[in-house]
Amino acid sequence: MSNEQIKGSSIPDRRNGSIARIIASWEFLLLGVAILIFFLNVQASPYFLDPWNLSDATFNFTEKAMIAFAMAMVIIAGEIDLSVASIIALVSTCMGFAVQLGADTTTLIIVALVVGALCGAFNGFLVAGLGLPSIVVTIGTLSLFRGIAYIILGDKAYSGYPTDFAYFGQGYVWWVITFEMVLFVVLAIMFYVLLHRTSFGRSVYAIGNNPTAALFSGIRVPRVKFILFVLTGVLSAIAAICLTSRLGSTRPSIAVGWELEIVTMVVLGGVSILGGSGKILGVAIAAVVMGMVTFGLGLLNVPGIVMSIFVGLLLIGVIALPILLRRFRARLVTSTGR
Amino acid sequence: MTLLTKRDALLGCALLALLALVYTRFPAFVSAKSLLGVFNDTSILIILALGQMAVILTRCIDLSMAANLALVGMCTAMVNAAFPGVPVPLLVVMAIIIGSLLGSINGLLVWKLDIPPIVVTLGTLTIFRGLIFLLSNGQWVNAHEMSAEYKALPRFDLIGLPVLSWAAIVIVAFMVVLLNRTAMGRAFYAVGGNPSAAIYTGIDVGRTRFNAFALSGAVSGLAGYLWVSRYAVAYVDIASGFELDVIAACVIGGISIAGGMGSVAGAVMGALFLGVIKNALPVVNISPFWQQAISGAAIIIAVVFNARSERRVGRIILKQAEST
Numbered sequence: 001m002s003n004e005q006i007k008g009s010s011i012p013d014r015r016n017g018s019i020a021r022i023i024a025s026w027e028f029l030l031l032g033v034a035i036l037i038f039f040l041n042v043q044a045s046p047y048f049l050d051p052w053n054l055s056d057a058t059f060n061f062t063e064k065a066m067i068a069f070a071m072a073m074v075i076i077a078g079e080i081d082l083s084v085a086s087i088i089a090l091v092s093t094c095m096g097f098a099v100q101l102g103a104d105t106t107t108l109i110i111v112a113l114v115v116g117a118l119c120g121a122f123n124g125f126l127v128a129g130l131g132l133p134s135i136v137v138t139i140g141t142l143s144l145f146r147g148i149a150y151i152i153l154g155d156k157a158y159s160g161y162p163t164d165f166a167y168f169g170q171g172y173v174w175w176v177i178t179f180e181m182v183l184f185v186v187l188a189i190m191f192y193v194l195l196h197r198t199s200f201g202r203s204v205y206a207i208g209n210n211p212t213a214a215l216f217s218g219i220r221v222p223r224v225k226f227i228l229f230v231l232t233g234v235l236s237a238i239a240a241i242c243l244t245s246r247l248g249s250t251r252p253s254i255a256v257g258w259e260l261e262i263v264t265m266v267v268l269g270g271v272s273i274l275g276g277s278g279k280i281l282g283v284a285i286a287a288v289v290m291g292m293v294t295f296g297l298g299l300l301n302v303p304g305i306v307m308s309i310f311v312g313l314l315l316i317g318v319i320a321l322p323i324l325l326r327r328f329r330a331r332l333v334t335s336t337g338r
Numbered sequence: 339m340t341l342l343t344k345r346d347a348l349l350g351c352a353l354l355a356l357l358a359l360v361y362t363r364f365p366a367f368v369s370a371k372s373l374l375g376v377f378n379d380t381s382i383l384i385i386l387a388l389g390q391m392a393v394i395l396t397r398c399i400d401l402s403m404a405a406n407l408a409l410v411g412m413c414t415a416m417v418n419a420a421f422p423g424v425p426v427p428l429l430v431v432m433a434i435i436i437g438s439l440l441g442s443i444n445g446l447l448v449w450k451l452d453i454p455p456i457v458v459t460l461g462t463l464t465i466f467r468g469l470i471f472l473l474s475n476g477q478w479v480n481a482h483e484m485s486a487e488y489k490a491l492p493r494f495d496l497i498g499l500p501v502l503s504w505a506a507i508v509i510v511a512f513m514v515v516l517l518n519r520t521a522m523g524r525a526f527y528a529v530g531g532n533p534s535a536a537i538y539t540g541i542d543v544g545r546t547r548f549n550a551f552a553l554s555g556a557v558s559g560l561a562g563y564l565w566v567s568r569y570a571v572a573y574v575d576i577a578s579g580f581e582l583d584v585i586a587a588c589v590i591g592g593i594s595i596a597g598g599m600g601s602v603a604g605a606v607m608g609a610l611f612l613g614v615i616k617n618a619l620p621v622v623n624i625s626p627f628w629q630q631a632i633s634g635a636a637i638i639i640a641v642v643f644n645a646r647s648e649r650r651v652g653r654i655i656l657k658q659a660e661s662t
Contacts, residue, residue, distance in 0.1 A: 132642065132645050133641070139585055140586070140637030142634070143586065143637060147630030147631025147634050252627075256579075257578075260401075260460055264461075303476065305468050306468055306471055306472060311464055312461040319454075323452055
């Protein structure tokens with residue numbers, strides 16, 4: 001009983017009061033973690049500070065982070081999209097198919113964006129149009145989209161992409177600055193503006209906090225959700241372009257398991273899995289943190305699977321911390337007799 | 339309750355229709371012997387789906403089942419490889435205990451810290467997989483390192499059925515009794531159906547969810563032994579991604595992801611539906627690469643259908659009552 005009461009009263013607390021300030025400074029805390037990991041890495045390995053190494057390390061997170069921005073908005077709106085990695089597989093397969101028909105780079109980009117948008121629209125139709133729970137729907141489309149990629153490709157692989165297509169995943173804009181890095185920053189700024197500086201962004205928060213109230217205040221809830229899923233599909237397509245270009249080939253098993261890594265990234269970035277709160281800056285920093293941890297441990301010859309233990313602990317710890325703080329504060333309030 | 343049986347009947351019809359479809363292409367598939375083979379092949383999925391069902395009934399979700407299975411499977415394989423003298427039944431008991439302890443970690447985090455179950459189990463999924471690597475040092479435990487008894491138990495013939503099938507039947511019977519005849523089972527439904535109302539009837543919501551997670555952990559542990567002994571190999575990635583198949587079986591079986599609705603018969607048929615597709619594709623000459631897309635389509639159709647039948651019983655009234 002007391003459990004439910006605390007839950008009920010904690011929603012407004014998130015915005016104001018001293019605890020809210022700690023949560024508001026989540027990005028600063030993350031930034032501190034990022035700097036700490038950076039210096040630990042510098043101490044641990046002499047190869048870490050090499051600019052080319054650092055530049056290579058960014059590939060660990062840039063593609064995933066692009067999707068994470070869109071996923072953050074979906075999660076803030078109280079939904080989730082687990083089909084993103086499968087959209088990558090389907091988009092990449094369709095691009096490979098187009099290459100076999102002799103498509104040039106421009107056509108490939110158009111094919112990718114259209115397929116991504118269609119996949120997103122399908123999710124959006126099922127979730128927003130039919131009002132189905134997004135977690136189940138996207139588990140279904142996770143199977144369906146990758147399944148279609150398997151039907152088209154089987155155990156074969158597509159390669160033979162045009163040479164100028166390689167630029168998206170392998171090109172450098174200037175010195176060690178990769179095209180993907182620039183795209184990551186540009187998308188981060190675009191999503192920052194979209195989420196924090198437009199009425200559309202405000203409506204996303206409103207829907208996540210209380211869909212019914214949002215509806216009664218004149219927000220077209222289904223339409224906003226539909227747009228968010230299409231946006232996630234398009235961003236998955238952009239990530240698919242970069243990844244395919246970087247790998248130079250397509251297999252149906254491309255990007256397996258990314259959906260869970262991306263959700264982890266978003267939640268680490270301070271986005272509430274229950275919806276209604278979170279910032280793009282946090283997601284961007286969380287992406288960098290995860291990328292640096294992977295890279296640093298990789299330099300120390302720690303296998304990636306062991307790193308997943310840290311990521312798992314970090315994920316649970318990061319969520320548990322504000323909850324424990326809130327509970328501690330609630331206990332403080334009751335013990336002072338107010 | 340009438341709705342549940344009606345939906346189960348419809349699902350049964352869908353399953354029969356699927357079998358009829360396979361029959362037109364390959365009659366030998368629909369023989370008692372072949373169908374028992376399909377059941378045996380689907381046993382592990384059925385066991386896991388029933389554990390997942392208990393969790394979903396309480397409005398939670400357990401993404402860590404396959405990782406739990408793999409970790410426990412690796413534990414039993416390593417103990418068996420190091421101490422072949424340990425009797426296999428003891429290993430099975432050990433598997434169930436370790437599994438339920440791992441499930442209890444999920445349960446405690448959900449119960450005591452109120453962390454959303456999807457986040458908890460996403461975290462423990464990766465932690466369990468990492469632990470397997472630490473435990474095994476990335477090494478495989480191969481068939482020749484396991485004792486003959488260890489590998490033989492799931493295949494052992496007992497009154498015409500292998501022990502693997504009997505394990506699934508026992509778990510089905512256990513779940514039927516638990517969900518329909520015990521206070522704990524009814525609490526699962528009450529907590530998922532309406533948490534606020536459950537509190538007023540004196541049910542501890544958090545503790546009930548903890549029980550569900552411990553239960554799903556225990557069956558994952560059992561499935562861990564069965565999986566490793568059946569396929570006679572243990573490594574980090576066994577059953578990778580199987581957690582989604584388990585949820586798919588539940589969804590096709592009509593277990594409402596919103597909690598509080600679903601039957602054992604539904605979950606079993608949902609698992610069998612996937613099992614029949616998996617086993618039938620090769621014999622009707624469809625490339626096994628179609629399997630994933632077909633099960634994806636089946637999930638989506640099932641969700642659409644479930645949502646429609648749920649709406650008919652006036653789900654909205656329930657929601658309004660909750661929000662006040």
